[in-house]
Amino acid sequence: MAGSSGDERAWIRGAQRGSASDLEALFRAHWPLAYRAAHLVVHDAAAAEDIAQESFLAAIRALDRFDRKRPFGPWLHRIVVNRAIDWARARTLRGEVGDEYLVESAVGGGGLGRRESAYSEPVVEALAALSPEHRAVIVLRHLLEYTPGEIAELLELPRGTVNSRLRRGLDELGEHFGEERP
């Protein structure tokens, strides 16, 4: 996971100077949470990979302008979550489908089967019932551990809206788990 703030500044400085190893350290420190955050918002593993990947590519394009005194995480997370929300909203309009139309190679034989669901956890399935905007604030609060004020700043929302979405998301998730208890 993420290193100390001193490590991170050194990685950014190194990456700005062209060090691929420092970029790799930065990537390894931040990829897991970026991917998870995207996945929990969009509920599509392939799209989550794309979003997290594109967010890092956007970060590379802006790397020279990045102020090392600021932490990298919030900057990256803002890109990830906003892209994830946009993707989730626009999915129907784009007409994207999942991998049900893709075919595994027949080379090498073997059986063909449906991929395992990424929704191995009840909480992930429960989040799927929320809107993308609600999922985003839940992810920012409980996965990435931002305060409501920081979330409001990241998503450029009024703080009251953030609090309202957190409360409603918690209530709906609570109902979901309440129904499943024996």
Add this chain to the structure above:
Amino acid sequence: MNDAELRRLVRRASLTEEGEAGLRSWEVVRAAFEEREPAPRRRHHARALALAAAALALVAATLSPPGRALVGSIRAAVAPNAPTRIRAAAPALFSLPTRGRILVNSSRGPWVVQANGSRRRLGPYGEATWSPRGLYVAATRGNTLLALEPDGDVRWSLARPSPVRRPRWSPSGYRIAYLSGGLRVVAGNGEDDRRLDGPAEAFAWRPGERHVLAYGDRYGRVRVRDADSGAWLWRSPGNGRPASSLRGIEWSADGQRLLVRERTVPARPDGRRFRLPPQRLVLYDGRGRLVRTLNLGRDREVGSAAFARRGYGFAYTDYEPLSNTGRVVLVDGDTGAERILFRGRGRLEDATWSPDGRWLLAGWPEANQWLFLRAPGVGRIAAVSGIAGSFDPAAGGGGALFPQIAGWCCP
């Protein structure tokens, strides 16, 4: 449920493929980082520079050789029957999945499609092709070769005694090869037009600043030649068998691999029923040495092929008449292993990579759809319906012809 409970559940949730996704994405991120040219840092205010003695001038990153294309695994879903169309396709082309512009040749002339989905028809021309950086378009109209601005303004035109076909701009931007009574080359400004050789089955410029053309002669041999000096660089040998027919030639991005689509003409039909001649994809290295041959047999026809933007992996489309099934297949550049990315009813055409190499576009005339296939390892398709009518809006009652994808260029 309280905050602490939810936090515990969210943070402990396990997600499949997180590790594999990370490995794939790191390769993409690393490749983009290696191609980037760092900009010099701006000077900060004096107080911010109090501890810095020198300006932060960055040395331009040394470009490293292109990395190998990743071919990750494709998650499988069994489709008991090849689909006839993607049901959830977008009803129209609202946007491209990534940056760049697509050139399309339709029955009404060439069109440029922007990343936001907007389209502009260039005019009443035949075939069109991008210049290497998308600044111009070469197009044909009867016996005339033209160079156009992307908004359709004509920069120059060149009249020939014979019909002009298949213009192809060199990677340098300073030459255009085309067919008109033979294989001809003209300078990018329309001057110094001259004949290079007789009729060529297929031809392609080698990437790089030197003007090298690979083309197939009427005997099915591959010739690689310096178009400026006329010097032969290499030729594939004749083999004494019935002539092969070359259907297409593609160069890898670094110019070190040449992919040739061949069809061997049989000496006689097989029994009473005429069978398709065997199809082959032949891979040569930059010196003309054979790397690999993919024999596709008699039952499949190769439609198109395209190297990935990096490395030696490539995609091709093929079609099996007996089952009326088309496929998009990806070939690993290192091992030659094949993976079927998509299978559907009818032919699939014009395999074309996005400029960033992350999407593969194919045309699907039977479904009247375009398929945007996400680069391997990330299973996604974005499909768009109504393609024929988008580029021939005047045709009614389904009379529009499906257009040809002529290139996906630069953002």
